[in-house]
Amino acid sequence: MRAIALIDGNNFYASCEQNIDPSLLGRPVVVLSNNDGCIVARSPEARALGISMGEPYFKSRHKLKRFNVIVRSSNYALYGDMSQRLMRLLAMHCKNIEVYSIDEAFVQIDRPPDQDLLPWAHHLRALVHQSLGLPISIGIGNSKGQAKLANYLAKNISTCAGIFDLNSNRKNKELLKKVNIEEVWGVGHKMSHWCRVRGINTAQELHDINSHELRSKFGIVGVRLLHELRGEVCLPFKVIPSPKEQTCVSRSFGRPVTSLEELRQAVSSHIVLASEKLRRQNQLAGAITVFTHTSPFCHPFYKQSATTQLNTPSNDTGVLLTASWALTKKIFQPYRLLSKAGVIMQKLQSTDYLQVNLLEKHNSSKDLQRRERLMKTIDNLNKRYGNKTINWAVCISSQHWDMRRKHLSHSKTTHIIDLPIVYS
DNA sequence: TCTGGGGTCCTAGGACCC
DNA sequence: TCTGGGGTCCTAGGACCC
Numbered sequence: 001m002r003a004i005a006l007i008d009g010n011n012f013y014a015s016c017e018q019n020i021d022p023s024l025l026g027r028p029v030v031v032l033s034n035n036d037g038c039i040v041a042r043s044p045e046a047r048a049l050g051i052s053m054g055e056p057y058f059k060s061r062h063k064l065k066r067f068n069v070i071v072r073s074s075n076y077a078l079y080g081d082m083s084q085r086l087m088r089l090l091a092m093h094c095k096n097i098e099v100y101s102i103d104e105a106f107v108q109i110d111r112p113p114d115q116d117l118l119p120w121a122h123h124l125r126a127l128v129h130q131s132l133g134l135p136i137s138i139g140i141g142n143s144k145g146q147a148k149l150a151n152y153l154a155k156n157i158s159t160c161a162g163i164f165d166l167n168s169n170r171k172n173k174e175l176l177k178k179v180n181i182e183e184v185w186g187v188g189h190k191m192s193h194w195c196r197v198r199g200i201n202t203a204q205e206l207h208d209i210n211s212h213e214l215r216s217k218f219g220i221v222g223v224r225l226l227h228e229l230r231g232e233v234c235l236p237f238k239v240i241p242s243p244k245e246q247t248c249v250s251r252s253f254g255r256p257v258t259s260l261e262e263l264r265q266a267v268s269s270h271i272v273l274a275s276e277k278l279r280r281q282n283q284l285a286g287a288i289t290v291f292t293h294t295s296p297f298c299h300p301f302y303k304q305s306a307t308t309q310l311n312t313p314s315n316d317t318g319v320l321l322t323a324s325w326a327l328t329k330k331i332f333q334p335y336r337l338l339s340k341a342g343v344i345m346q347k348l349q350s351t352d353y354l355q356v357n358l359l360e361k362h363n364s365s366k367d368l369q370r371r372e373r374l375m376k377t378i379d380n381l382n383k384r385y386g387n388k389t390i391n392w393a394v395c396i397s398s399q400h401w402d403m404r405r406k407h408l409s410h411s412k413t414t415h416i417i418d419l420p421i422v423y424s
Numbered sequence: 425t426c427t428g429g430g431g432t433c434c435t436a437g438g439a440c441c442c
Numbered sequence: 443t444c445t446g447g448g449g450t451c452c453t454a455g456g457a458c459c460c
Contacts, residue, residue, distance in 0.1 A: 032428090033427090033428035033429075034428045034429065035426095035427090035428065036426085037426085037427055037428050038427060038428060040428075040460095054427090054428095055427090056426075056427040057426075057427080058426035059426085059427080061426090100459095100460080101431095101460045102460075103460080104460075186457095186458070186459085187458090188457060188458045188459085189457080189458085190456085190457060190458090191457085191458090218457095219434070219435075220434075220435095221433080221434065221457080221458085242432095244431080245431090245432080246430095246431080247430085247431090248429080248430055249429090249430090250428090250429065250430080251428085251429080252427090252428065252429090255425085295427080297427060340428095403428095404426090
């Protein structure tokens with residue numbers, strides 16, 4: 001029989017930071033979100049100090065200092081690279097793999113004749129630790145929902161060494177009675193509130209609920225969740241990721257933005273990144289949206305967005321920059337303390353097929369090909385000689401609005417100048 | 425002073441068709 | 443006084459995920 005396992009890196013970002021700087025091992029470490037906004041990862045030592053997930057940094061700064069906690073800004077170049085290494089290693093030891101997020105993968109694995117997958121799991125866990133220095137947890141079940149639940153148990157039962165198989169455990173019912181409803185995958189704020197009001201407080205109580213009741217309240221989503229929890233596969237296993245339907249680049253500003261010129265620079269910088277992303281994904285955008293808003297924590301709140309359809313779908317930075325300028329003018333209002341701006345590429349389609357507009361006056365296909373070669377050349381130069389080697393004039397400025405990253409670690413695994421030096 | 429970023433899926437409701 | 447039935451497609455917004 002085939003089982004599904006969920007494998008994830010424990011406190012992934014914090015573990016990556018400890019990995020490139022071993023002096024952090026055994027010490028409390030937290031990693032902040034972009035713009036040094038919130039705490040998004042904690043080492044076990046930081047967790048033990050009562051530092052909670054999602055806490056705004058400015059609120060906990062004093063506490064962190066008092067406890068001598070190491071603080072790091074998020075370093076996605078590092079985490080992305082470590083993630084790739086992890087996924088490659090997992091793929092070598094599993095039948096099929098579905099990369100679910102930067103630090104998680106579902107894998108399919110055949111059960112051996114004696115049904116016991118624990119030896120496989122122990123071996124894999126040791127191998128990852130030895131090869132990458134990353135601690136992982138492995139949860140095994142019959143469906144993704146069960147694998148998620150098993151992974152939670154793997155992390156929270158101290159005696160199981162980061163591995164839990166729902167199929168080889170006779171005390172499941174007792175254990176599931178101790179799992180709070182909020183911990184079940186797919187149960188969010190709204191559903192957990194409804195459950196609590198109805199006296200459904202644990203994973204086991206949800207497991208035993210009448211499915212009609214859940215269906216009438218939460219529709220097909222609720223029913224699927226329940227069946228998955230019971231081990232019936234409803235969510236497909238995706239070995240090949242589906243192409244993206246939209247791609248977004250947005251950032252909070254390091255300080256409020258009030259001028260059209262600064263908003264334009266920020267939006268343009270996001271367009272440049274988003275266009276690069278599209279080209280990496282071999283996709284063209286059929287429409288783009290530009291948005292901005294003031295801080296949701298201050299009144300009055302202002303938010304505005306504008307969308308335009310492209311006559312011919314494109315991933316050409318020049319074309320998208322031009323389109324975004326008109327939109328930026330539309331959403332700008334003076335005297336607003338803007339806190340964030342972003343762009344969303346929509347109606348994405350593969351570069352394999354280009355549907356041109358019947359009514360539009362076209363560039364010749366020769367022109368389009370020339371632009372394509374230009375974009376490719378820019379991408380290659382930036383890849384080879386570093387980001388922004390070739391930049392767009394509209395993005396070049398002092399960038400006072402750029403995000404805060406005061407505690408950034410080095411890109412020791414992706415930048416040649418940051419490589420660690422070993423003295424012998 | 426200061427509160428992240430990037431997604432997917434589902435549903436309801438409106439516009440439109442014959 | 444009085445106006446059907448059956449369908450598709452699109453969009454906005456909600457809920458949830460990491």
